[in-house]
Amino acid sequence: MESRIERLCTASGLRMTHPRRVIARVLSEAPDHPDVQELYQRTRAVDPRISLATLYRTVHLFEQSGILERRNLGSRRARYEPSGEHDHFHLVDLDSDKVIEFDEPETEALMHRVAARYGFDLVSLRIELFGRRTRHNTESRKTPQGSSSTPNTGDQVR
């Protein structure tokens, strides 16, 4: 069965060579937003003959053809995801580089109204949030001289 990205490739008139097919499959199966190094590990697991140079060329070609979108999600390396997915936003964990996707229809509607206010039709929308998990979610964090984790805010126990 053709993967989603393979179908996009065929629709764009790309000739599907074996490496392109493998790379398209790996991309279709990626639940995250892999960068090229991560993609390389995954394509190597499928077919170790696909070189990093071929991977770079193919990703670039897919990007040029509008099949893939490059996302600059704060890390040093560009990450990729298929084009034409429904609009969604990204929350990037600055400590782990993990990306959480979320929907925010009210914000989306608001951005459409902002564009309309200036006489524009909104074509694409990017919202990327960058953050760190709050302390009580990262129990392995070092605390200064073993101080208690309860912040001294003067709050009384109810």
Ligand SMILES: [Zn+2]
């Ligand atoms: Zn995404």
